[in-house]
Amino acid sequence: MNQPEIGQIAVSRTFDAPLELLWKAWTEPEHFMKWYGPQGFTAPTCEIDLRVGGRHLWSMASPDGRQMYFTGSYKEVVPMERLVFTDSMSDADGNAMGMGEGMPKFMDVTVTFEHVDGKTTVTVSHMGSEQAGMGWEQAFDKLAAVLANA
């Protein structure tokens, strides 16, 4: 993947691990909760109903114990290849609260998995879902162009 430009919102990393392991780490709660969230945070809640239309509910707890919940549902589940799910901040019961006024209520998060010479490249991209009328990625591309000219 190319060096991300300003405004581009896809993040990639190549891991020295087999693809099967990465897939597990993303789709099985006991593994997911071990790494999701910033350094020093924990993920006390992690429910994953891995099928199209199935819900996820996970939380991040900061070192001082404050919890933030995220929920959404899976739109695509292609084993060992691709996950697409919606994501929104929520309360502890999984009632979506949106990402803030004026933003789409749910974001679409796309995660792709690729074999690369015995390693695995994972790419996460984030965009507004249909409610936004367009993907954010497009907006970011334009944003980068405008910034370059300003």
Next chain:
Amino acid sequence: MTTDTLSLTFSALADPTRRQILARLAQGELSVTQLAKPFKMTMPAVSKHLKVLERAGLIVRGREAQWRPAKLQAAPLREAADWVEQYRQHWEENFDRLDAYLKTMQEDEKESAG
């Protein structure tokens, strides 16, 4: 920067016409009449877009009643780009932890296999 300002920036940028307006203003100040020309849009329609951009702080309008040139303000755009950078940072941190955790997973698998 508050989330609300950021929301205004992003919803203002979500419209292709408004992005074109911004791109044109990146070249210099323009009046509503000048802006309306290439878009085959009525002046009230252009004014409406300008109001959205103004509310998001992406442009400022001159004071002269007739002319009121619109001028690009780059700061909110930069802040929006910073927000994207924060998001990227968030995933980089998650990936660092995932990388460390994968090693644990691999060791566990070896143990249970051996």
